[in-house]
Amino acid sequence: MSDLSGNKIIGAALATALVIAGLGVGVPMLFPKAPPAKPGDVVAITAEAGGGAAAEVDTPPDWGTVLKTADVAAGEAKTSACKSCHMFDASGANNIGPGLYGVVGRKPGSHAGFAYSAGMTAFSGKQPVWDYQHIYEFLKGPQAYIDGTKMTYQGMKASQDRINVIAYLHTLGSSLPIPAPNPAAAAPAAAARWRRQSPSRAGRSSGPAAPPPPAAAG
Numbered sequence: 723m724s725d726l727s728g729n730k731i732i733g734a735a736l737a738t739a740l741v742i743a744g745l746g747v748g749v750p751m752l753f754p755k756a757p758p759a760k761p762g763d764v765v766a767i768t769a770e771a772g773g774g775a776a777a778e779v780d781t782p783p784d785w786g787t788v789l790k791t792a793d794v795a796a797g798e799a800k801t802s803a804c805k806s807c808h809m810f811d812a813s814g815a816n817n818i819g820p821g822l823y824g825v826v827g828r829k830p831g832s833h834a835g836f837a838y839s840a841g842m843t844a845f846s847g848k849q850p851v852w853d854y855q856h857i858y859e860f861l862k863g864p865q866a867y868i869d870g871t872k873m874t875y876q877g878m879k880a881s882q883d884r885i886n887v888i889a890y891l892h893t894l895g896s897s898l899p900i901p902a903p904n905p906a907a908a909a910p911a912a913a914a915r916w917r918r919q920s921p922s923r924a925g926r927s928s929g930p931a932a933p934p935p936p937a938a939a940g
């Protein structure tokens with residue numbers, strides 16, 4: 723018995739030594755290589771989802787692509803932040819803010835019976851229609867976007883939240899069609915962002931659905 727125990731102890735010690743030796747070799751091999759493996763991917767995802775630090779880098783979405791994959795129910799849930807001021811039902815009733823039913827595709831500052839600010843009226847002189855992109859920019863920070871607006875809402879930073887809200891608004895009697903997907907149009911902006919992070923990845927498309935950019939030089 724004691725011989726057997728001794729063998730077991732030696733065996734266990736050898737096994738432990740092997741594991742430690744294995745780690746000793748394996749760890750330095752793993753760590754220097756792991757972080758640079760996909761730096762562009764990690765940074766790009768963080769920039770989309772995080773808001774905050776990524777606030778200035780807000781690449782215009784390809785609406786024909788993002789509206790098809792947007793989470794309409796999540797967007798509707800996010801409008802709880804709007805409901806202290808806005809009604810969303812088809813009656814179009816005004817509250818502190820104008821009724822939002824049908825706002826996608828509507829002329830800014832044009833809803834009947836609502837007294838808009840001078841800032842919103844001036845905006846409607848430059849921008850004939852609330853399209854996806856302009857609502858997206860407005861919701862990020864209304865007062866930074868339209869000087870003098872009465873919409874005293876701090877803004878919705880996360881781009882995916884705004885995309886979901888806009889997808890929900892689109893279901894409410896919108897007159898604006900969803901454009902055909904055009905990922906190539908978004909590619910130059912995405913490529914610029916990648917180039918900033920990692921020169922070797924410049925020009926690569928950022929999504930699995932995106933075909934190779936037509937003008938990409940090998």
Ligand code: HEC
Pocket residue numbers: 800801803804805806807808818819820822825829830831832833837838839840841842852857861870871872873874875878887
């Ligand atoms: C604190 C009240 C308040 C909150 C919260 C608020 N809004 Fe507004 N909103 C307003 C007011 C007031 C206006 C009119 C702005 C003006 O005349 O300058 C407005 C205008 C708008 C317009 C332009 C409508 C038009 O007819 O031109 C849109 C779109 C809009 N809001 C969307 C939203 C969404 C989406 C949310 C939630 C994420 C939201 N608002 C949250 C008060 C609010």
